[in-house]
Amino acid sequence: MILGLLVSSAFFILFRLSPFIGLATLLYEGFGTVYGWYNTLRMTIPLLIIAVGLSVPFTAKFWNIGAQGQFILGEIFATWIGLLLSKCVPPLADIIIAMFFAFIGGAIWAIPPTVMKLYSGANEIITTLMMNFVAVYLLLWLVSGPMQGAQARLVGAPSSAPIPAQDMLPLIPGTQISTGFLIGLALAIIFYWILKYTEFGYELKLIGEGEQVASYSGINIKRQIFLSMIISGGISGIAGMVYVYGITSTLIPQFFSDISTSFGYVGIPVALMSSLNPIGIIFASIFLGGILNGAFVMEAIYSIPIDVVITIYGLIMIFSIIGIMFDLPKLIKRWKR
Amino acid sequence: MNTKEPIIRMENIVKVFPNVVANDGINFEIYPNEVHALLGENGAGKTTLMNILYGLYKPDSGNIYIYGKKVNIKNPLYAQKFGIGMVHQHFSLIPYFNVLENISIGLNELKINLNLEKVKKKLEEIMKKYGLLVDPEKRIEEMSVGEMQRVEILKLLFRGANVLILDEPTSALTPQEVDELFRSIRDLVKEGKSVVIITHKLYEVFQISDRITVLRKGKVTYKGLTSETTQEALVEAMIGKSVSFNDFSREQIKVEGSLRVEGLTLYGKGNVPIIKDVTFELKRGEILGIAAVAGNGEKELIDIIFGLIKQNSGKIILDGKEIQNKPVKNRIEMGLSFIPAERLTRGVAAGLALYYNSILHDHWSEPYIKHSIINEQEMRNFARKIIKSFEVVAKSEEVLAKQLSGGNLQKFIVGREMLRSSKYILAVNPTSGLDVSATQMVRQALVNMRNSGVGILLSSEDLDELVSVSDRIIVMYKGQIVGSFERHEFDKIKIGALMLGKNA
Ligand SMILES: Nc1ncnc2c1ncn2[C@@H]1O[C@H](COP(=O)(O)OP(=O)(O)O)[C@@H](O)[C@H]1O
Ligand SMILES: [Mg+2]
Numbered sequence: 001m002i003l004g005l006l007v008s009s010a011f012f013i014l015f016r017l018s019p020f021i022g023l024a025t026l027l028y029e030g031f032g033t034v035y036g037w038y039n040t041l042r043m044t045i046p047l048l049i050i051a052v053g054l055s056v057p058f059t060a061k062f063w064n065i066g067a068q069g070q071f072i073l074g075e076i077f078a079t080w081i082g083l084l085l086s087k088c089v090p091p092l093a094d095i096i097i098a099m100f101f102a103f104i105g106g107a108i109w110a111i112p113p114t115v116m117k118l119y120s121g122a123n124e125i126i127t128t129l130m131m132n133f134v135a136v137y138l139l140l141w142l143v144s145g146p147m148q149g150a151q152a153r154l155v156g157a158p159s160s161a162p163i164p165a166q167d168m169l170p171l172i173p174g175t176q177i178s179t180g181f182l183i184g185l186a187l188a189i190i191f192y193w194i195l196k197y198t199e200f201g202y203e204l205k206l207i208g209e210g211e212q213v214a215s216y217s218g219i220n221i222k223r224q225i226f227l228s229m230i231i232s233g234g235i236s237g238i239a240g241m242v243y244v245y246g247i248t249s250t251l252i253p254q255f256f257s258d259i260s261t262s263f264g265y266v267g268i269p270v271a272l273m274s275s276l277n278p279i280g281i282i283f284a285s286i287f288l289g290g291i292l293n294g295a296f297v298m299e300a301i302y303s304i305p306i307d308v309v310i311t312i313y314g315l316i317m318i319f320s321i322i323g324i325m326f327d328l329p330k331l332i333k334r335w336k337r
Numbered sequence: 338m339n340t341k342e343p344i345i346r347m348e349n350i351v352k353v354f355p356n357v358v359a360n361d362g363i364n365f366e367i368y369p370n371e372v373h374a375l376l377g378e379n380g381a382g383k384t385t386l387m388n389i390l391y392g393l394y395k396p397d398s399g400n401i402y403i404y405g406k407k408v409n410i411k412n413p414l415y416a417q418k419f420g421i422g423m424v425h426q427h428f429s430l431i432p433y434f435n436v437l438e439n440i441s442i443g444l445n446e447l448k449i450n451l452n453l454e455k456v457k458k459k460l461e462e463i464m465k466k467y468g469l470l471v472d473p474e475k476r477i478e479e480m481s482v483g484e485m486q487r488v489e490i491l492k493l494l495f496r497g498a499n500v501l502i503l504d505e506p507t508s509a510l511t512p513q514e515v516d517e518l519f520r521s522i523r524d525l526v527k528e529g530k531s532v533v534i535i536t537h538k539l540y541e542v543f544q545i546s547d548r549i550t551v552l553r554k555g556k557v558t559y560k561g562l563t564s565e566t567t568q569e570a571l572v573e574a575m576i577g578k579s580v581s582f583n584d585f586s587r588e589q590i591k592v593e594g595s596l597r598v599e600g601l602t603l604y605g606k607g608n609v610p611i612i613k614d615v616t617f618e619l620k621r622g623e624i625l626g627i628a629a630v631a632g633n634g635e636k637e638l639i640d641i642i643f644g645l646i647k648q649n650s651g652k653i654i655l656d657g658k659e660i661q662n663k664p665v666k667n668r669i670e671m672g673l674s675f676i677p678a679e680r681l682t683r684g685v686a687a688g689l690a691l692y693y694n695s696i697l698h699d700h701w702s703e704p705y706i707k708h709s710i711i712n713e714q715e716m717r718n719f720a721r722k723i724i725k726s727f728e729v730v731a732k733s734e735e736v737l738a739k740q741l742s743g744g745n746l747q748k749f750i751v752g753r754e755m756l757r758s759s760k761y762i763l764a765v766n767p768t769s770g771l772d773v774s775a776t777q778m779v780r781q782a783l784v785n786m787r788n789s790g791v792g793i794l795l796s797s798e799d800l801d802e803l804v805s806v807s808d809r810i811i812v813m814y815k816g817q818i819v820g821s822f823e824r825h826e827f828d829k830i831k832i833g834a835l836m837l838g839k840n841a
Contacts, residue, residue, distance in 0.1 A: 202693070217665075219666075
């Protein structure tokens, strides 16, 4: 991570900006003002929830790259059921039902790649990624067709009808922070505990240590992997629901369509750089959320292309993946020899 | 006896590894135009001796002479310059390169400057001369084991090897491929080369070799021409005559229950049977030894009983209940424990702390887990108990499993499986890699478990171990049970001969 920041300084220099001022602005805009914090947390919430979900299959070294698609399916399911029910049930029930459906939607999207891996060995990295592409186009088609709102249709915008204001997630009193943040915190704490103190968490760790020792230990590997992916997909789906019900209020195609700034993808380094510890994920998601937010501001102020920030992401991602895949000390030892 | 002068002479070679004296004052000679078989059981020190000649290990003492001149073989490059080439049990070919590319790699270091065209031409000459045919453009990953072996041999010949060392070359070959290999070896010798073939298969020695050296526990126990020896003499040299019963006190106790295997059969690739119609019964309070040379189905048999491999047919009956279709977890709950041969990949989760590793087979049961919630304190307590009772050298129970040395890891695994409560223990080479006192401790523990009513199925490469602790021994050869001995009938020579596929 530190290496990543060093290299990013070089990029600032390239854009005739002192790296110190560059980083300082980035951080100031992300964390320096109350307003900055609000915006940072807007970015943080989906990252946090997605990364907590990812930490579950990642513990078993099952690489779910499909959070983005699972997130989108969660958005779709939650919006659909929300619009359907909004007049019939009280707001709180609506939120709970929407969350449930979002979980189902995300989970459904996680099933095909998981089954393909478990029964025919297809690499989950590739299949989950492909599911993402399908989800993006499914969303585009829905919001410009069957689910397009009446208002949006008039102006030809790809967007659903808005979730009625009274059904949205409330703000934390006295702030402009969505209660989605509290949902994220609660999930992080719950999964910290599950991974650390339950039989399920123990078994996932053993599976992550290798199929041989896991089957020797009497673990039903397929079942636990499947369960971890249902959970991961479902939680990514909840992230999608929280995003729609807390921020956008309508179903719209992802604003950022490239890999590095889509929440589902950024969630991966968030999970990895925290060594899959959900409590660590809280801090990592705030940090990356802040950088992401600062980046938008910087783009506006200094016209630094957002790609520079994306590069920083990439670097952080690479170094944290290396960190987890290899034992750094061992790597260094081998290198010295 | 020798009219010829040896090309290579190894004199008084000693090599000590942390736990074992692998070579204990060995004299070994290689003569021109001969196939020399280096025979011995697993762990006898054959590979070590040849690795020394090939420059991979430095001997602790002893000298090597080539044509009577003392040489210092610092590394395999030197060995190759002296005309020595070795094919290891595990090939060193790059899978996604073709034959030519594999052969060209590293030529520069030998100061051979050739382009691919010339390499190809020279290679084709060599192939024709020795009848070792492969397609030079074929990639290694598309090859059978037999073809890969040919490529390895060609690679050595290309580098001008005059003495070829083949380490257990037939272990992964089909019978046809073995015939072909032996034909090539004869061609090589006809063309003036010398070949050392390392093996533990007796019949091969008579098929192919001119001269034999037998190693046992790091020492030479036989030396002579193949035409002047008998199978009996070789068996005795390989496994020793003295039947030293290392007697543990045995109590006869009566406990109901048995682990029965009926007609167990497993097919491998191409419907070749790995295990064929195996039937036996292990009673509680008994140690049943399985004697087999590695690769005769004994490993698969134990994996099937534990549920890690699925049999093609047959029954496994534990205390009267059929378990052959039950998952591993059920079998553990019904009273099975397992000390596996693969310590680091199977016996422990290498990257987790010892206390995590202490409950692999109990991670769903009290007191370690209650209502699916972990009780870390209980895990730690049990790990400490293992460490203490089996004298595992570890700073604490928080040490990662992979940080333990091989012997200590083995003690930890053996301790874990013995201290948990079980009715039957499957054990594969439980003392391998342990020093003498730890070995004694583990054997004593096995007998104690037996005396307390546990049934133990013990597969071991060490015949001495089987003979000293077992109540009965069954011999497996090519997936079948070819012999069964009660304790009072134990005869290492007879057992050894059966293990090698010979009717004694
Ligand atoms: N690199 C090593 N480190 C420690 N012990 C070793 C090593 N190589 C071999 N040994 C031990 O030395 C003994 C002889 O091994 P080896 O020469 O491989 O026997 P063989 O080839 O006859 O089966 C065995 O007990 C083995 O465990
Ligand atoms: Mg060997």
